[in-house]
Amino acid sequence: MNDFTRLSINSATTKKWTLAQVVEGCVNAGIPAIGPWLDRVAEAGLDKAARLIKDAGLRVSSLCRGGFLTAADAEGQTAALADNRAAILEAVALDTKELFLVVGGLAPGEKDIVAARQRVADRLADLVPFARENGVRLVLEPLHPMYAADRALISTLGQALDLAAPFDASTVGVAVDTFHVWWDPELKGQIERAGRENRIASYQVCDFNMPIAADPLLSRGYMGDGVVDFATIGRWVRDAGYSGDIEVEIFNQEIWDTDGNTVLATVQERYAELVLPYS
């Protein structure tokens, strides 16, 4: 019998399913946790979503996502902080401690990446007190550098840890997502550091498919379909002391076009073969 007690399905993996369908699918498959995106929660309505998940006996491993903190103008910054405070409250309502932040890219027309990254640090400092008061951890997610310009100016785990350093580990953590970090020559050392600093808030698994999809956002794949070494990264994360949920988040058109129950079955099969033995 395979042990799925740490497996969580991110709702983006079964994109065409409503939240109720994800919940039902996970219950039927014996998957004990989900990581919902805000859009699925909004569709269901926050209170109903929270009740739905709780009544089904599922955990919420994380909420995806806040972030997009890089606005250069005061109005944009105010709006971003309001959005993120709302997301913090949604995390509370959904009974998860972990709120992913995808921090955003350059402002329109901007070239000064150093200044833009400083704004990320500044907005993070603005948000931390509210997150702390509400018992929510802001999870800084380094994204693959191909998304630096338009999605996330946090490009490495080391950079995420540097950004987190001024704050309590219980309020600012980091995510290790195999798709985004597999290439990093510093990965082993930075995962060890993340463990020492008690910052690992999430371990997300999916593969990096080659060749890169024409829409590079959709190049994620089932574990085993791409180039990621799950055994090695899994051991590093385990040896760093992480024992929390392992969330599967895949953006991939072909997988989105597949029946959700089939997707869950494949995820479980790959997880049992490639992830579980090293976790």
Added chain:
Amino acid sequence: MNDFTRLSINSATTKKWTLAQVVEGCVNAGIPAIGPWLDRVAEAGLDKAARLIKDAGLRVSSLCRGGFLTAADAEGQTAALADNRAAILEAVALDTKELFLVVGGLAPGEKDIVAARQRVADRLADLVPFARENGVRLVLEPLHPMYAADRALISTLGQALDLAAPFDASTVGVAVDTFHVWWDPELKGQIERAGRENRIASYQVCDFNMPIAADPLLSRGYMGDGVVDFATIGRWVRDAGYSGDIEVEIFNQEIWDTDGNTVLATVQERYAELVLPYS
């Protein structure tokens, strides 16, 4: 009058031109140096190519390229070393000191990136004595991490410098190519380090166009068309002590479809506006 004394055109920028056409185009445009690729040299014939460039009074800023050193089997490794020794001799014949190495990606089906990177270090050690004897510098080029799996397992400037560290700076250097490194949160510090260690063998400029082209190799653009901050990176490279050639290397279908002389004129215009003031 703009000063083009440090400008060099990489032959990939005018892909449809023969070497003779690149040489003629550069002479006519007042561009004093070129960076040929081996394919253009092979077409012309090595001796003829060397004479052609010399007779035109041009410098060869670098030769592109050796590398692809990651074969996992003995046969592939022997072949790679032979290819690279031949490229070293071609660099000598073309009277350039700088031979770019694009080191290659994972072996077919391989997942163990740590082992593959170790093979890069091992093959580099194999090549260094021959390069030194011939007065050629092996230029390690970090490529954007989106090419880690299939083109270059050197993904950051810091990693390139670590790989170079065991060897004399006159035999192993590094390239700073804005397209590949602009996103790196460690860039400033690693350029400073590269300067201190006398490793900067080439500064290549082109932009990183967004959105990323469907073929991600072709997402390079004219300076000014993408997200790269040439002023900041240019100052870092200058302040690190680099005063050599500045090579423009653009892979871009639209630019390849443009008349070569028009391309050179645009390159000169953008260079004068965005690169020269900070070099």
